[in-house]
Amino acid sequence: MTHLTPPFTDEHEELRESIRGFIDRELAPHAQQWEDECRFPDEVFPKLAAQGLLGLKYPTELGGQGGDYLHEAVMCEEMARIGSGGTAAGIGAHINIATPPIWKFGSDEQLQRYLAPAIRGESIGALGITEPGAGSDVAGLRTSAERVDGGWVVNGEKTYITNGVRAHFIVTAVKTTREGGHHGISFLIVDRTEGVSSAKLDKLGWHASDTATIAFEDVFVPEENLLGELHEGFKLIMANFQWERLAMALGAVGAMRLAWERTAEFARERSAFGRPLSGHQVIRHRLADLAASAYSAQCVTYDALRRFVAGEDPLREVTMAKLLTQRASFELMDACLQIHGGAGYMREVWVERAARDARLGPIGGGSDEIMREILGRVLGL
Numbered sequence: 405m406t407h408l409t410p411p412f413t414d415e416h417e418e419l420r421e422s423i424r425g426f427i428d429r430e431l432a433p434h435a436q437q438w439e440d441e442c443r444f445p446d447e448v449f450p451k452l453a454a455q456g457l458l459g460l461k462y463p464t465e466l467g468g469q470g471g472d473y474l475h476e477a478v479m480c481e482e483m484a485r486i487g488s489g490g491t492a493a494g495i496g497a498h499i500n501i502a503t504p505p506i507w508k509f510g511s512d513e514q515l516q517r518y519l520a521p522a523i524r525g526e527s528i529g530a531l532g533i534t535e536p537g538a539g540s541d542v543a544g545l546r547t548s549a550e551r552v553d554g555g556w557v558v559n560g561e562k563t564y565i566t567n568g569v570r571a572h573f574i575v576t577a578v579k580t581t582r583e584g585g586h587h588g589i590s591f592l593i594v595d596r597t598e599g600v601s602s603a604k605l606d607k608l609g610w611h612a613s614d615t616a617t618i619a620f621e622d623v624f625v626p627e628e629n630l631l632g633e634l635h636e637g638f639k640l641i642m643a644n645f646q647w648e649r650l651a652m653a654l655g656a657v658g659a660m661r662l663a664w665e666r667t668a669e670f671a672r673e674r675s676a677f678g679r680p681l682s683g684h685q686v687i688r689h690r691l692a693d694l695a696a697s698a699y700s701a702q703c704v705t706y707d708a709l710r711r712f713v714a715g716e717d718p719l720r721e722v723t724m725a726k727l728l729t730q731r732a733s734f735e736l737m738d739a740c741l742q743i744h745g746g747a748g749y750m751r752e753v754w755v756e757r758a759a760r761d762a763r764l765g766p767i768g769g770g771s772d773e774i775m776r777e778i779l780g781r782v783l784g785l
């Protein structure tokens with residue numbers, strides 16, 4: 405299963421090798437421990453920054469690598485090799501959802517104050533949109549920001565926020581009109597100051613990631629922390645959705661490729677009834693189907709990626725890539741677990757975790773049902 409496929413060039417493949425080396429050396433050996441302890445390792449941020457991996461797509465003036473979305477795409481694919489979806493999620497939330505809105509909508513002062521330290525690995529970001537009463541239906545969010553002298557006072561609650569306990573700053577969606585809705589939501593960059601409190605949540609997978617509720621109680625946010633235009637926060641949400649969903653699709657492509665390779669190797673080595681598992685036609689055919697599934701996930705995702713980097717607005721292709729890859733990844737992981745037999749159910753074997761971690765894909769970043777709703781509209785249904 406080769407991945408040297410357009411849009412990637414030799415330069416991207418060199419980057420891939422270097423990211424793999426770093427992950428294999430510095431991150432993967434600790435993944436089991438971080439997962440067992442249900443602890444996100446903050447120390448990875450400065451390490452990633454030292455390799456330039458927190459700023460691949462960001463400009464050099466801000467400390468980034470001056471690359472583009474294709475460089476970031478390589479990183480998204482390779483993070484599966486950490487072997488901890490939770491660690492990848494914490495890193496991914498920082499580089500793919502919390503910092504991009506600041507890059508695109510931030511003032512020069514906000515870029516210096518928030519994005520540059522985030523690229524240096526000195527501060528950790530989170531994106532706070534979801535609330536207990538508003539997930540898919542973002543327009544229904546209730547967290548409010550009331551105008552006061554010199555800024556706003558924020559009250560409300562967010563939930564399921566990745567990096568929610570440790571984030572130094574939260575790019576937060578708030579209602580800035582009484583009605584809220586499409587022209588009444590804004591974004592504020594909220595520092596972890598007085599009135600901000602978080603509580604960690606336990607969950608099925610992504611054990612190393614910090615998923616939390618965040619409460620805002622009379623939190624003063626200064627004027628200069630408004631991100632983008634007042635009341636036009638929806639534009640900001642929409643602006644990064646395509647990349648967020650592509651990043652998730654790329655993550656699934658990397659995870660599926662790796663899981664297939666490992667499971668095929670296992671099936672060649674493990675024997676039952678006098679021959680390797682892969683010598684049994686049922687298993688061989690299952691692996692053939694899984695290779696086809698992984699490859700088709702890659703094709704659909706790379707097509708969306710090519711269009712995205714060419715400057716098209718590939719809503720249809722990105723939505724299809726997100727929808728197809730997330731469910732396909734979960735199904736592939738479950739099949740790989742089955743091929744591992746009892747070992748697949750054991751904590752110490754990678755596939756047990758990979759299968760749990762993959763379950764989030766069809767829910768997060770816009771659920772399968774929401775992807776189908778978008779496609780229904782795009783397809784004129």
Ligand SMILES: Cc1cc2nc3c(=O)[nH]c(=O)nc-3n(C[C@H](O)[C@H](O)[C@H](O)COP(=O)(O)OP(=O)(O)OC[C@H]3O[C@@H](n4cnc5c(N)ncnc54)[C@H](O)[C@@H]3O)c2cc1C
Pocket residue numbers: 497531532533534538539540541563564565566567607610615764767768769770771772773774777
């Ligand atoms: C581990 C984890 C990490 C997360 N990280 C973040 C984060 O960092 N920042 C953040 O803001 N959010 C985050 N989320 C939230 C995530 O984006 C939401 O959970 C997701 O958008 C779904 O929203 P919900 O949970 O409120 O479900 P709901 O919107 O209540 O949906 C419940 C069910 O109904 C379905 N449904 C909803 N509307 C329709 C419809 N119109 N037609 C048909 N079916 C529908 C949904 O698909 C789902 O199956 C995270 C979630 C998890 C689990």
